[in-house]
Amino acid sequence: MSLGSPVPRWKPLQRARPPRRLRGWLAQRGSFTAALRRHCRGTVRAQVIRHRRTQPGPQERRLLGLRTGEGVLLRETLLRCGTQAPWVYAQTLIPLKHLHSGLRSLLRRGERPIGDLLFRPGHQLRRGVITVARLEHCILPHTTARPELWARRSVLRQNGHRLLITEVLLPDLPQPRQPAWKGR
Numbered sequence: 001m002s003l004g005s006p007v008p009r010w011k012p013l014q015r016a017r018p019p020r021r022l023r024g025w026l027a028q029r030g031s032f033t034a035a036l037r038r039h040c041r042g043t044v045r046a047q048v049i050r051h052r053r054t055q056p057g058p059q060e061r062r063l064l065g066l067r068t069g070e071g072v073l074l075r076e077t078l079l080r081c082g083t084q085a086p087w088v089y090a091q092t093l094i095p096l097k098h099l100h101s102g103l104r105s106l107l108r109r110g111e112r113p114i115g116d117l118l119f120r121p122g123h124q125l126r127r128g129v130i131t132v133a134r135l136e137h138c139i140l141p142h143t144t145a146r147p148e149l150w151a152r153r154s155v156l157r158q159n160g161h162r163l164l165i166t167e168v169l170l171p172d173l174p175q176p177r178q179p180a181w182k183g184r
């Protein structure tokens, strides 16, 4: 999936005007996987659609505090509830220099979303500022439709390591039950 061109214009959530029905999802500060699970009667699964080393763009490099030439692991997944149509497209960038064995094994966990492991109690994970963007020319897999799509992006920090997570809310994502607009 492509986030489209031109590059999305990311704004802090408080300064953007996403549709009301999406605000609760966009403001979620805890595990997104856990939030999805609260709406899913089956199992939340992460289908890995890409897993490869790459060079980050200038914005991503800055957010991850990387120098030119420092590579990242790109993981792209579709998060879905059971066998339903995907609810979220997620893109995770992990600096290769932070790819310690713990993280490596975490990424080999089949269809289990990484949020479950990142947000384990006692892991002292901190989410930075959440920025959001309306994707103007996003191309969804398997369809030519161009719905209005919103995405959010944030940096997760743990013991000096950083991950950049982008989540695109897909049209089949249900309405959140509890508005989390103010976040935690």
Ligand SMILES: C=C(O[C@@H]1C=C(C(=O)O)C=C[C@H]1O)C(=O)O
Binding pocket: 030, 031, 032, 033, 034, 046, 075, 076, 077, 079, 088, 090, 091, 092, 112, 113, 114, 115, 116, 118, 165, 167
């Ligand atoms: C970071 C989280 O993990 C989610 C799961 C992902 C995956 O398995 O690829 C990617 C991003 C998130 O939507 C979370 O739950 O907040």
